[in-house]
Amino acid sequence: MTQVSVSTFLRRNVIGLIGLTILSVAAALALFAPWIAPHPPSQVNLTARLLPPFWVEGGQISYPLGTDNVGRDVLSRIIYGAQVSLSVGGGAVVIGAFVGSLIGILAGYFGGWVDAVLSFVINVQLSFPFTLLAIFLLATFGGGFLSVVIVVALATWVNYARVVRGQVMSVTHQDYVEAARSVGVPVAQILWRYILPNILSPIIVVASFSMAQAILTEAALSFLGVGVSGTRPSWGMMLNDGRTYLQNAWWMTAMPGIATALTVLAGNLCGDWLQDRTDPRLRR
Amino acid sequence: MIAFILKRFAQGLLVLIGVSFATFIVAHLSGDPVELMARENATLQDKQDLREFLGLDRPLGAQYLSFVTGALQGDLGYSFVQRAPVTDLIAERLPATLLLAAAGFLLALAIAIPLGILSALKHNTGWDIAITSVAMIGQAAPGFWIGLMLVVLFAVEWQLLPVSGSGTPAHLVLPALTLALQSSARLTRLVRASVLEVLSADYIRTARSKGLRERTVLFIHAFRGAMIPVVTMAGLELAELVSGAFITETIFAWPGVGRLAVNAVAQRDFPVIQGVVLLAAVFFVVINFLVDLLYVVIDPRVRLR
Numbered sequence: 001m002t003q004v005s006v007s008t009f010l011r012r013n014v015i016g017l018i019g020l021t022i023l024s025v026a027a028a029l030a031l032f033a034p035w036i037a038p039h040p041p042s043q044v045n046l047t048a049r050l051l052p053p054f055w056v057e058g059g060q061i062s063y064p065l066g067t068d069n070v071g072r073d074v075l076s077r078i079i080y081g082a083q084v085s086l087s088v089g090g091g092a093v094v095i096g097a098f099v100g101s102l103i104g105i106l107a108g109y110f111g112g113w114v115d116a117v118l119s120f121v122i123n124v125q126l127s128f129p130f131t132l133l134a135i136f137l138l139a140t141f142g143g144g145f146l147s148v149v150i151v152v153a154l155a156t157w158v159n160y161a162r163v164v165r166g167q168v169m170s171v172t173h174q175d176y177v178e179a180a181r182s183v184g185v186p187v188a189q190i191l192w193r194y195i196l197p198n199i200l201s202p203i204i205v206v207a208s209f210s211m212a213q214a215i216l217t218e219a220a221l222s223f224l225g226v227g228v229s230g231t232r233p234s235w236g237m238m239l240n241d242g243r244t245y246l247q248n249a250w251w252m253t254a255m256p257g258i259a260t261a262l263t264v265l266a267g268n269l270c271g272d273w274l275q276d277r278t279d280p281r282l283r284r
Numbered sequence: 285m286i287a288f289i290l291k292r293f294a295q296g297l298l299v300l301i302g303v304s305f306a307t308f309i310v311a312h313l314s315g316d317p318v319e320l321m322a323r324e325n326a327t328l329q330d331k332q333d334l335r336e337f338l339g340l341d342r343p344l345g346a347q348y349l350s351f352v353t354g355a356l357q358g359d360l361g362y363s364f365v366q367r368a369p370v371t372d373l374i375a376e377r378l379p380a381t382l383l384l385a386a387a388g389f390l391l392a393l394a395i396a397i398p399l400g401i402l403s404a405l406k407h408n409t410g411w412d413i414a415i416t417s418v419a420m421i422g423q424a425a426p427g428f429w430i431g432l433m434l435v436v437l438f439a440v441e442w443q444l445l446p447v448s449g450s451g452t453p454a455h456l457v458l459p460a461l462t463l464a465l466q467s468s469a470r471l472t473r474l475v476r477a478s479v480l481e482v483l484s485a486d487y488i489r490t491a492r493s494k495g496l497r498e499r500t501v502l503f504i505h506a507f508r509g510a511m512i513p514v515v516t517m518a519g520l521e522l523a524e525l526v527s528g529a530f531i532t533e534t535i536f537a538w539p540g541v542g543r544l545a546v547n548a549v550a551q552r553d554f555p556v557i558q559g560v561v562l563l564a565a566v567f568f569v570v571i572n573f574l575v576d577l578l579y580v581v582i583d584p585r586v587r588l589r
Contacts, residue, residue, distance in 0.1 A: 123295070124302035129564035131530055132545055136310065136557055139549045212424065219426050220531060224546065239429060243535070246447075250436045257429035265424035 016277075019208075019269030026263050030082035037076035038062065041233050045071035050249045066251040068241060074251060077233040078259045084222075084234035085215050085263060091149035092156060092214040093207050100157035101203055104164025105191060109172055118161070125158050131220060138226035145228050152217045156210040163206050167199045201278040205271055212267030219260050235260045285580060292576045296569040303565040304355065308348050311558045351558075360559035365551045370559040374541055380450065381540035384533070385525040387456055388463030392521065395468040397514075400475025405502075407480060415472065422469030428531040431462035435535075448537040459536040463529060467521040474517050475510070482509040512583050519575035523568040 010017070029036060048071040052059040059066060065074040107118035134151045141147060171177060177194050185193075221227040222236025235256040242252030318335050326334075335341050339350065354361065360370035403415040422430070438458060439447040446455050482488060483506055491505045492498075533542035541560055548556035 120298065120302060123299045124306060127299050127303050127565045127568045128306070129530075129561060129568075132549075132557070132561060132564070133310070135530075135546070135549050136561075139552070140313075216424075216426055220428065223426070223428060224531065224534075236426075239426070239432070243432060246432060246435055247440050250440070253429070253432050253436070257426060257433065260429065261421060261425035264426075265420060268420065268424055 013273065013277075015269050016273030019266040019273060022262055022266035023270065026082050026086060026266070029079045030086050033080045033083060037073075037079040038064070039073040039076040041072065041077045041080040042231055043072060043076075047071065050245065052249075053251050053255075056251075065255045066249070068238075068252050069245055069249070074238075074255050077238055078235065078256055081233045081235045081238060081256065081259065082263075084228050084232055085218060085260070088145070088149055088152060088218040088228065089211045089214040089267075091145075092152035092218075093211050095149065095153035096156040096210055096214075097160050097203060097207050099153065100160025100206075101164045101199070103157070104161040105168050105195065105199075107161070108165040108168025109187075109191060109195065111169070115165070119165075122158050122161055125154075130155050131217075134217070134221060135224055135226050138221065143226055143229040148218060148221060148228050151221070152214045155217050156213055159206050159210050159213075160203060163202050164199050167202050168195055171195055171198045201274070205274045205278060208267055208271030208274055212264040212271070215260065215264050215267065289577065289580070292573055296573045300565060300569055303569075304352055304562055305348065307558050307561045307565075308351055311554045312344070355562060360562070361555035363548075363553050363556050365548075365553040366556070370555050373544060373556060374559055374563060377539055377541045377544050380538060381526065381529065381533070381542060384456065384459055384463065384529060384538060384540060385522065387460035388467070388525050388529075389518075389522050391460055391464035392468040392471060392525075393518065395464060396471035397475055399468075400472045401479055403472065403476040404479035404483065412476075416476065419469045419472040422465055423473070427462065427466040428535055430465050431458065431532055431535050434458050434462060448535070450537070450539055455536075459529075459532050459538050462532050462536075463525055467525065471514070471517060471521060475514055478513050479506065479510040482506050485509065508582065512579070515578055515582065516575055519571050519578075523571045526564070526567045526571075 033041075045067070048060070048063065048067050050069060051063050051067040051071075053066045053074075054061045054064050056066075063073050063075070065078070067073055068077070103118050103121075107115040134155065137151055138147060172195070177190060180190050180194055218227060218234070219236035219239065222234045223240045225240060227234055227236050238256035239253055239260075242249065242254075242256070245252050318331050318338070318340065332341075339347065342350075351361070358371055360374070362368075363370050363373060366373060399415050399419075403412045406412050435447055435458060438445045445457050446452075449455050487509075488501060488506055491501045496505075529538075529540065530542035530546050532538070533540045534546050537543070541563070545557060545560040547553075548560070
């Protein structure tokens with residue numbers, strides 16, 4: 001690798017740096033919420049109901065982004081809400097990446113009828129109106145953290161399966177894989193030692209985009225009232241609360257939406273950046 | 285070419301069978317409808333009678349077959365919650381959904397195609413950066429949140445448009461714009477990428493070196509090539525708009541299929557949910573098939589295969 005100047009490095013990686021910075025801030029907020037948030041997220045203060053953000057007339061600096069209909073601090077709830085968004089996003093990425101990659105590897109490596117069956121499953125999944133299926137499943141089997149993670153993972157595993165299948169197909173017929181096969185290396189070892197390292201970078205790219213998609217899906221589910229239930233605030237739940245007060249308290253809806261958009265944007269930026277850096281066809 | 289079309293047709297058919305089967309299974313996993321339907325004081329015998337009356341005591345395979353043959357004849361079952369045939373409930377609301385989807389789709393294309401082309405032609409300039417940034421933000425924001433913010437601006441703050449409901453053209457503006465902004469954010473970036481790729485293709489260089497005017501090169505040679513991936517994506521977007529407008533319809537109290545479905549989920553009205561899922565999947569498969577047909581028309585490489 002040739003020596004590159006600091007400015008060239010920055011220019012090439014600015015998108016990724018922005019994305020990583022936003023994600024790190026969101027992760028820090030989620031991890032250290034009890035120390036960062038100015039108020040407990042569920043602390044009701046009926047004397048401070050529907051206060052606007054501090055820069056609007058009538059706002060108070062102790063509630064920087066305003067309060068909701070029962071006087072809870074919007075900023076504190078957003079900070080705690082990062083816990084739900086990131087943990088659902090992270091959990092869904094882990095499950096989705098594992099299941100999707102496994103299916104993609106099997107379909108791509110074995111081809112034939114295995115591929116036909118798995119591709120069929122992928123096509124069926126893609127033809128489903130996913131949001132409806134998700135609220136249906138959650139309304140039927142009950143919410144809770146794990147159910148939401150699994151349902152959101154169900155939305156994203158196809159992304160991995162499709163990309164991995166294509167990658168594996170192109171790697172499987174490389175000489176070194178044929179060579180390994182011809183000297184009798186077991187299939188599991190071929191997949192692990194020779195195929196997996198070659199498909200890791202596309203998996204990481206897909207994971208970035210899927211993280212963003214998962215956070216959006218979680219917000220939509222919570223907005224519809226079938227998200228991670230209970231007392232933990234989530235951004236989607238805040239958006240749902242704010243909907244009723246759209247006429248007189250826009251900040252209840254605007255603020256959690258901005259938080260969601262920034263986090264999703266960060267995931268997409270990281271995905272774009274990783275794709276640029278790892279896809280040799282795009283390297284300039 | 286005929287083989288290509290037949291193959292795609294068969295694939296679509298298979299997918300529909302798969303979807304109908306999966307829907308059927310999920311609806312059956314979701315609990316005993318008799319428990320939800322029967323009166324409070326119903327005896328075991330009453331429930332058994334009801335089960336027999338509904339045909340729920342038959343083997344699963346037989347129930348699936350009658351579900352499919354019914355669906356093929358336009359009979360999607362009966363909603364006991366709303367006391368009406370599911371087909372009627374959907375048919376009543378389908379025009380509203382199609383109107384909204386069509387308005388949203390046309391608006392999305394009207395935004396995305398010019399902006400995407402402009403962005404590609406002004407590659408790496410202020411225009412390009414501005415358009416791409418806005419599109420990225422539009423992609424990242426939850427669609428329903430964009431809708432709510434439009435309500436705050438246009439309905440609450442400026443009082444130009446109604447908050448929700450239907451009936452006049454003014455009621456259509458905000459929900460259609462909400463759908464359009466979401467999908468135009470995705471489409472703009474795709475159009476841009478596609479035009480950029482085509483502009484660096486050999487046949488464009490050939491066209492330029494023949495001395496053709498830049499306008500001819502762009503609109504005759506480049507545009508057609510660049511639109512091939514856009515057609516696929518636009519087809520997916522249209523399917524998404526028809527089948528995925530649940531939340532937008534709910535926010536704007538738009539009397540469409542999506543709102544019907546969301547209410548049905550809340551009321552555990554399984555026959556309605558099953559019907560809507562199946563309908564959405566049919567739309568998806570049909571639109572994809574039409575996209576494949578369109579491919580044959582616009583992409584000579586497919587015709588020759």
